[in-house]
Amino acid sequence: MRKAMKTKRNLVTAALVAPAAAWLTVFLVLPFIAMLVFAFGERAPEGGYQAAFTFAQFANLPTRAAAFWNTLLLAPAGALLCLLVAYPVAYYLALKANPRFRLILVSLVVVPFWTSLLVRTYAWMYILGSRGIPHLLAMIGIEDVRLLNTPGAVLLGIVYGYLPLMIMPIYVSLEKLDRRLLEASADLGAKPVSSFFGVTLPLSLPGVMTGVALVTILLLGEYLIPQLLGGGKVFFIGNALVDLFLQSRNWPFGSAIAVTLVAVVVIVLMVAMRIAWKVAGTRQVDLV
C-alpha cells in the first residue's frame, strides 16, 4: 500500500518535472551537443559545416584572443560600473523613497524595457554623434569632440542598457531588509556610515551578487552595443560569433569559440558563486 502511494507520488513528480526537462533537453542540451559536434568538424568549401574530427578549430582560438580579452575584461567592468550607478538608486528606492510613490518609481526603472534595446541604442547613436552632444559642445567653443564609436561609448551603452537588471535584484534585497536591525545598530551607537557598511551593505550582498552575475553573463554574449556604439571596432566574443556564422560562414570555428566561451563562463561562475556565498551566506547565518 505504502509502496503504491510512493510510486504514485514519484509519477506525479515525474509528470510535473517532464515539461521543464523536455524544454531543457530540446532547447539547451541538444543545441549544445550539436555545437560540440560542429566544433570538431571542418568548414565546407562554400562555407557551413562538413563532418570531420579535428582539433584545428580549437588550435585556431588564439587568433581571437583580442575578442576573448575584450569580453572577459569589459563584461565584468561594465557590470561593476553598472553596480556603482545602480546601488544608490536601489538604496534610495528601497529605503528613502516615499512609500506612496515607490511603486511608480520602481516602474519607471522598468519602463525602458518596453522599448527594444536596438531603438534605444540608436537614440544614443544620435545623442553621441556629431549632431548631438558634440554639437552642443561646439556652441560653447569646444570643437571636434568625438564620443561615438569609442570604448567609452560602449561602456556607456552597457551601463544604460543593463541598469534595470542591476537595480531590481539589489532593490529586492534591500526592501526585505529588517529595519529593526538598523534601529538596533543605531541604538548600539553606530553612526549611519558604519551602520551602512556593517549592516545594510552585507545584507544586500546576495542582491548585489545576483545583479553582477546576471549582468556579467548577459554581457558575455553582447554584440549589439559594441557594433552600434563601438563602430564594429570594439570587438566582443558575440561579434566574433556573428562574424563567423554570418560572414565567414565558418560554423565549426564559431562553434569552437562558443563552446570555449560556455566553458569559461561556467568556471568563472562557479568560482564567483563560491566566493559570493562564502561572503554573503555565512554572515546571513550569523545574524539569524
Added chain:
Amino acid sequence: MTKWYRKNAPITADKLADELMRLKRGSVTRRHFLGVTGLGLATAVLARQPGIFNATAFAEDLGTQMSIATWPNYHDPATFEAFKAATGVAVEVNVFGSNEEMLAKLQAGGTGWDLFVPTNYTISTYVKLGLIDELDMSKLPNYDASTENPRFTNEGIVDGKTYALPKNWGTTGIALNSDKIKKPVTSWKDFFEVAMAEADGRAMVHDYQLTTIGNALVSLGFSFNSIKPDELAKAEEVLIKVKPHLYAINSDYQPAMRATDAWMTMCWTNDGAQLNRDMPEIKFVLGKDGGEIWSDFYAIPKSAANKAAGYALLNYLMAPENAVKEHIANGAPTTDSRVLKLLPAEVTSNKIVYPDEAALTPLEFGAAVTLTDPGRAELMARFKAA
C-alpha cells in the same frame, strides 16, 4: 477575415458561371462581378501594361505579403507602395551589408525571402549550391534581353540558363567630404594614407570582405580579386595598421557621412550619388589604381514561400516606367537602354553615375572565388577581431 481570405482566391468555373448568370439577371453590380471573379484586378493590371497579355503572373494568388532582401538606401520606398496599390501585396524589406551575409542566411535555410538582390560574382555559387531557381521567363514579359548591356548582365546567365535579372550596375569608389579633407585623394593608396593622417578617426571601411580586402589589395598594386596567400598577408597588414585610425567598420555609411561623424568612406555609386546630391561637398572618386565595378541582380531563392509574388514584383520592377523611378531615387546607373532613354539628362550626364570609360578601365568585376575563399573570409574576421 473571410472576405480578406477570399480576396485573391481563384474562382471556380461553376462559381464564375453562377456569377455571370446573376450579372445577366441584374442581381449583382458590375463592380461586384469583377471583384469576385478577379477580372477587375486582371483588367486593372492589363490597363497598366497596354498591349501585352501578361496577366498570368497576376492571375495566380499573390497572397498579401512578400519579403525582399536587399541593400541599404537601395530602393524608392514609393515603388513598394505602388506595387501594393496595384496588387495588394505588401513588401517587407530586409537590409544586408554583404553578399556573404545573404549567402549565410540562405545556407542556414528558411529566410522567407521571395526575391533578393545578389551581386554578379555570387550567382554561379548560388546556382552550384542549388539555392536559387532558374527563372521562368514567361512570367517576366517586362524584361527585354535585347535592350540590356551584356557587359553587366552576363553573370545572371549560367550554362545558358537565366537565373537572375539585372537591377543596375555601379562602382566602388571613395566618398570624401571636401570641406574637411583638403589633401587630394585619387587612389586607394591615398585612401589608406589619408585615413591614418588627415582623416584620422574619421574614415570608414565596409563591413564586407570583398571591397575592404579588395581595395587594400589594390592599394598595394595587387588584383582586387587576389587570393594569393602572400598578397592577402600584405593586405592584412595594411588593414590592421589602419584599424586604430578608423571611425567605424560598417557598410551602412550614409548616416555617419551625413552627420559628418565620418569624412571619408569606401562607397558604392548609388550612395555616392545620393550623398553628393544632398551634400555637394561630399565628392565621389574612383581609384585610379583600380577597384571594383559591379552589377546587382534580382533572383528568386529556391526556398521562397511566395514565388508568385516574387515574380510579380520582379516583373513590375522590370517595366521601364517603374525602373526609371528606382534609378532616380537610388542613383545607380541602369543596364537597360529603355530605362536610359527615360532618365532625365541631369542624371545621365552625372559623372558619378555614368563615369568616363577611361575611369572604368582599371576597375575589376568581383570574381566568384572571392565569395567562397576561406583565406579571405578568415582575413576579414581576423581584421575585425584584432
